[in-house]
Amino acid sequence: MSEMLANTSKGHIEVRNFSLAYETIEGPVQAVTDTQIHVKPGEFVSIVGPSGCGKSTLLNAVAGFLKPTTGVVTVDGERVNGPSAERGMVFQQYSLFPWKTVRENVEFGLKMRGMPSSQRERAARTLLGLAGLEAFEKQYPEKLSGGMKQRVGIVRALATGPKVLLLDEPFGALDAQTRVIMQQILTNMWQRLKISVLFVTHDIDEAIFLSDRVYCMTARPGSIKAEIPIPLERPRQQSMMMSSEFLALRRGLMSLIREESLKAMGGEITDLGMQGLNIELHGHSLADVI
């Protein structure tokens, strides 16, 4: 089972010359263009960018749900053709099966593989224990809090020992405190499993706190605007978020995103224009608040 859970050396994601257009009645909508990203084995990489820039599109293409219009997605040199248990996915809406108990949800991937029920029961119990959920194994997801649901979601995705873990704003629906705890748990699992992670978020602090590297995307059609290495040492503590190093990274990313967000809202509004308005909000100018 150790071989199943710890997929050490592999998990190299490569996205090359990637573009994706959605077919609509009004013609193709270019969601992502000319994008190159990679995730090295065991690396934790985040994608940030303004709303609607194509983060989910890119992630869904890596998962195999969407076919690139041009370019290729490969994992360990193998072309991605469709979803597979090699690439675990965690969704913002939790997406637990409401008709399965917590443990049955976690067992699902193992069941699909044909693992006998007693064996997968034991595996699921172990994993749930690590996430602090053993007491809830017989509950149905509906009864759980958001944080607990998402812990189940993560454990479920990890149970089959995927090479890479893809997360699309997994903590977006959680309150701030729960979010912080979930970040700790995720970091922890990632470090133990040495799995490659591709993490989509719009929370800059979250991206910096968790990642080895952050890709910042442009407004739609999305492409990579910048790639920012995060040299903060690990293990990372919450207190680090006050360090000058962290704050400098944050400022950098913030200004990159702000530029793109303003572009996304319509080219007319510029930083300068905002400052010209000079509206005061709790002592900050509106331009600073945005």
Add this chain to the structure above:
Amino acid sequence: MSSPALVRQPEDSMPATALAEAGPSPAAITRPSTPPSFATLGLRWYRLNRAGLRAAAIGVISLLAFLLVWHLLTTYRVVFFVRFTNVPSPLAVYDSFVKAIHDPKFLMHILLSCRRIFIGFSLAAIVGVPLGLIMGRFKLVHEVIFPVAEVLRPIPAIAWVPMAIMLWPTNEQSIVFITFLGSFFPILVNTLHGMSLVDPVLVRAAQCLGARERSIFREVYFPASLPHIFTGLTVGMGVAWVSLIAAEMISGQYGIGYFTWEAYSLVQYADIALGMIAIGVLGLGSSLLIRGAGQLVMPWRST
């Protein structure tokens, strides 16, 4: 079996306190420190079920009031737009009920109706549910069957009576056929509806856990549609009774519908009401059975 990699690392940096804060410890909820006395348990039970008790009490009162009004209307033979002159009183109906339950013929009427419902409805469920599931999953099947279903669906089961008599060699078969038709379409349509509402994200979740088409069908589409399937079964059961009674009144020789109609021809007014009440009780009982089955099959939905 070696321990999973997750356990092997000794340095557990997962913050235990943080985990404890993330959710209430279930031990704290389920195990109070001192065992409660019967009085407190009773009080607690009362508090939790107050709404239910209230509804039951009001329900009983309302039924009694109904009986009382019925009694008064018939005792005084009220004529006010409608005529209660020949309507049997509740006591007369009770008398004929007492007579009827000792009469094997009455029991046979009921049993035969139940058997027709059972066969017709079961066939409808056995055909309708899988057909709905397949139509929901395979476009071609949907495209072929849907237009025909849409044309046949609005035809009330009663309108099928003459056709059914022509189609089937025996009366019994045509009555069962009409019962089947009545329940078939609600079951089919609701199953289809359930299939169309399955959350695509759940399908994706299953796919990236390694599920193939067959497993997705069994593990996602089917359970996700179950609530609507049971809505279809409940509605279908109701329509099955409607169709059955109509068919029995027109072409039957036995059955509770026939009993009711015959009572009218034989001028046994108390039996008319008895037949009606029997139909009501049977209909109620069968829909309760379906609801119970639904709760058994979908434990995640019962709160």
